[in-house]
Amino acid sequence: PKPEPVIVIIGCGISGIGAAERLYRHGLRNVKILEASHRPGGRIWSTQFGKGVVEIGAHWIHGPSDRNPVFHMASQYGLLHESALAEENKSVEVGGHSPFCPVAYSSSGKVIGVELQEAMSVVYSRMFNQAREFLHVDVPLSESVGEYMKKEIAHHASEWGDDLLAKQLKLAVLSSLLKLECCISGTHSMNDVALRPFGEYKMLPGLDCTITGGYQGLIECMLTSLPKERVLLNKSVRTVHWNGTFKGQHNDERFFPVQVECEDGDAFNADHVIITVPLGFLKEKYATLLDPPLPDRKLQAIQKMGFGTNNKIFLEFETPFWKPDCQEIEFVWEEESPLVDVQPDFHNDWFKKLPGFMVLHPPEQFGHVLCGFIPGKESEFMETLTDAEITTSVMEVLRRFTGNSGLAPPVRMLRSKWHSQPFTKGSYSYVSIGCSGDDIDIIAKPLPENTNVSKPLQVLFAGEATHRTFYSTTHGALESGWREAERLIHFYTLSEPQRSKPKL
Numbered sequence: 001p002k003p004e005p006v007i008v009i010i011g012c013g014i015s016g017i018g019a020a021e022r023l024y025r026h027g028l029r030n031v032k033i034l035e036a037s038h039r040p041g042g043r044i045w046s047t048q049f050g051k052g053v054v055e056i057g058a059h060w061i062h063g064p065s066d067r068n069p070v071f072h073m074a075s076q077y078g079l080l081h082e083s084a085l086a087e088e089n090k091s092v093e094v095g096g097h098s099p100f101c102p103v104a105y106s107s108s109g110k111v112i113g114v115e116l117q118e119a120m121s122v123v124y125s126r127m128f129n130q131a132r133e134f135l136h137v138d139v140p141l142s143e144s145v146g147e148y149m150k151k152e153i154a155h156h157a158s159e160w161g162d163d164l165l166a167k168q169l170k171l172a173v174l175s176s177l178l179k180l181e182c183c184i185s186g187t188h189s190m191n192d193v194a195l196r197p198f199g200e201y202k203m204l205p206g207l208d209c210t211i212t213g214g215y216q217g218l219i220e221c222m223l224t225s226l227p228k229e230r231v232l233l234n235k236s237v238r239t240v241h242w243n244g245t246f247k248g249q250h251n252d253e254r255f256f257p258v259q260v261e262c263e264d265g266d267a268f269n270a271d272h273v274i275i276t277v278p279l280g281f282l283k284e285k286y287a288t289l290l291d292p293p294l295p296d297r298k299l300q301a302i303q304k305m306g307f308g309t310n311n312k313i314f315l316e317f318e319t320p321f322w323k324p325d326c327q328e329i330e331f332v333w334e335e336e337s338p339l340v341d342v343q344p345d346f347h348n349d350w351f352k353k354l355p356g357f358m359v360l361h362p363p364e365q366f367g368h369v370l371c372g373f374i375p376g377k378e379s380e381f382m383e384t385l386t387d388a389e390i391t392t393s394v395m396e397v398l399r400r401f402t403g404n405s406g407l408a409p410p411v412r413m414l415r416s417k418w419h420s421q422p423f424t425k426g427s428y429s430y431v432s433i434g435c436s437g438d439d440i441d442i443i444a445k446p447l448p449e450n451t452n453v454s455k456p457l458q459v460l461f462a463g464e465a466t467h468r469t470f471y472s473t474t475h476g477a478l479e480s481g482w483r484e485a486e487r488l489i490h491f492y493t494l495s496e497p498q499r500s501k502p503k504l
């Protein structure tokens, strides 16, 4: 009988595990996952913080409804709170933004009225929805979401009357909302995000929910369907040699088209390799990761596509200084305006990029914990600072904005460092100016690109950045892993049934 095809998966994030699990279940059982770090999960990473478990990476299931495979899986494994499973929850349309009205403070320590906030939130949502309507409009790919929004804001502002102070405050509120958008899109500035493809990212219905006990629980459940020895941790891949003839060893003396060389000197021969490493890693290591190198078109797409940083800062307080029903605290820097470009001073002003904090609920589960998101280059600069430096700056902001100079420091702080993570180099992907969804498809295309060869599908690509409509999410990552697994399953069952007959 023909030997089973050998498949190596690089990366043990949700896309890699999803691919392995599906291949294994469909009878392609000679599968191995090589993971560079000491833990599975990749950008899904939950950890103990104070009283509870917090998420260093992925936070919510975005759009938890029937079409979302992560939601489906998490509910099957019993990982969701019953409120997340309620039909009303599944049908809420939030349009990608938090449904809560935050308590917004200005830099002079005043609370901003709910009316003003709501009015600006309406203006903002309208602009955001309009920015998603350009998919089939002939605008240059160089045009950005940021520039478009700036024009719209200028237009609105021209109708706001003569009260300059009131006008400035409205612009400052919008500036804060744009920072939040940078967190969501994982970018330094919305000027880096392409306008035309912005509407191609699909938002699913459902009120975003979290996974009780941590997102990592999902990874652990998924891994139970694979034998333990199929996952090798601390196995960093250096180079994937493809289009070769590598002789097998021991009882398998076939010739393989691919050899995966690891940093520790180990080598694994394979018929197929699925690369699931983050786009940030690909951007940095493309020159050594593939031999022969990537075709030009693919390389250009990898270089052009966006991969930004979004970090989190967790603060635990002995006693809360916010009201029990407060969901979010927002910072509005009064002098800021989206209509004025300022040269950022990362060193002195990095914390100005922090749009605010959300309160982790319920306190019985988490303690009194705030979680802030900070995007962009300021976030990358923050990674170079010590915990103490960050706490000092953030507490200065909190004291100034709440007008409470006596706020006690937190008992604990924790922050992520996604840009410095050597196997991630950032947080998640976005479609940057000059790019379109076609670039995502180009990155996702298997090698060799010519399918009319004796050894097709040698190198396949999965991972969040390869999903045209769900990029930057866990469900996009999972579906991309399934997509590449299906490609191989299809190949072995339909194209060449005589080649091997895995049990389906």
Ligand code: 6YU
Pocket (backbone or CB within 6 Å): 010, 011, 012, 013, 014, 015, 016, 034, 035, 036, 037, 040, 041, 042, 043, 044, 056, 057, 058, 059, 060, 061, 062, 096, 184, 185, 198, 201, 235, 236, 237, 238, 276, 277, 278, 281, 310, 311, 312, 416, 418, 423, 424, 426, 427, 428, 462, 463, 464, 465, 471, 472, 473, 474, 475, 477
């Ligand atoms: C989501 C959310 N969320 C916050 C933050 C982050 C992310 N995401 P992996 O990286 O997991 O796995 C690859 C593995 O490869 C990894 O383990 C490496 O160690 C390994 N590797 C690398 N090099 C290797 C080598 N050489 N050898 C061997 N192994 C190697 N997603 O659904 N909900 O709330 C968030 C968030 C701070 C960092 C997120 C969220 C993104 C997901 O975490 C991410 O997509 C997947 O986990 C990736 O899985 P993977 O398998 O592909 O890679 C309109 C419009 C706008 C569009 N955007 C809006 C969407 C909003 C996205 N929101 C995200 C927000 C948060 C807060």
